[in-house]
Amino acid sequence: MIRTRQRELSGGSARGEAVGRRPLTVPQILELEAALMEVFGTIRELRERSTAARYIKFPPLPAVLSESIAIAITPTLFGSDWTGRYGGSAADLLIENLATRSLLRVEVKATGRHAFQELKEKDLRADVLIWFRFGLRLELGTGPIDAAVIKAPGRFVRSQCRLDVRRFEAIPGIQEAQKVFRFDSLAAMLVPPRRLGSGSKTD
Numbered sequence: 525m526i527r528t529r530q531r532e533l534s535g536g537s538a539r540g541e542a543v544g545r546r547p548l549t550v551p552q553i554l555e556l557e558a559a560l561m562e563v564f565g566t567i568r569e570l571r572e573r574s575t576a577a578r579y580i581k582f583p584p585l586p587a588v589l590s591e592s593i594a595i596a597i598t599p600t601l602f603g604s605d606w607t608g609r610y611g612g613s614a615a616d617l618l619i620e621n622l623a624t625r626s627l628l629r630v631e632v633k634a635t636g637r638h639a640f641q642e643l644k645e646k647d648l649r650a651d652v653l654i655w656f657r658f659g660l661r662l663e664l665g666t667g668p669i670d671a672a673v674i675k676a677p678g679r680f681v682r683s684q685c686r687l688d689v690r691r692f693e694a695i696p697g698i699q700e701a702q703k704v705f706r707f708d709s710l711a712a713m714l715v716p717p718r719r720l721g722s723g724s725k726t727d
Contacts, residue, residue, distance in 0.1 A: 668707060
């Protein structure tokens, strides 16, 4: 059970909440994904043609992409009563249950083919960690996306570290603490829950 933080709703903002920052819209998210696919695909083709091109690195995934996706699909991952917004200094996001007035501090990660990620102290202090795993999708232009939702990651990872999905999921307790949602595409992921057909939970 995730411990939630209670607060009274009022005209003011939650402490630490970002002011004036807006997530990408669904069309902007899809446009950014298409642009990333073009960049990743170009680098992959160069690597296939030139051995020297192996020194060209794939770019990191922009935080605005993963955070905007997480905000857009908060009801899918957490339930219809939950809504997400930027968290300012408190966390990447604040996820709020409108029925119970509970808040969760959420950190968001996203990785591609090698799925290496650095977990920092702030990530480990979060109530929830969301990890989007794009796999080969951006390089190949197609493929599923996994969204892993991990409760209280600091219970299992005690200090800052860098690891991939395989090593992360081998940590005792992680499998039970996380839910993994798989989507056929980013467009399918962004469909509202009541119409969702291609996303499935893979505990």
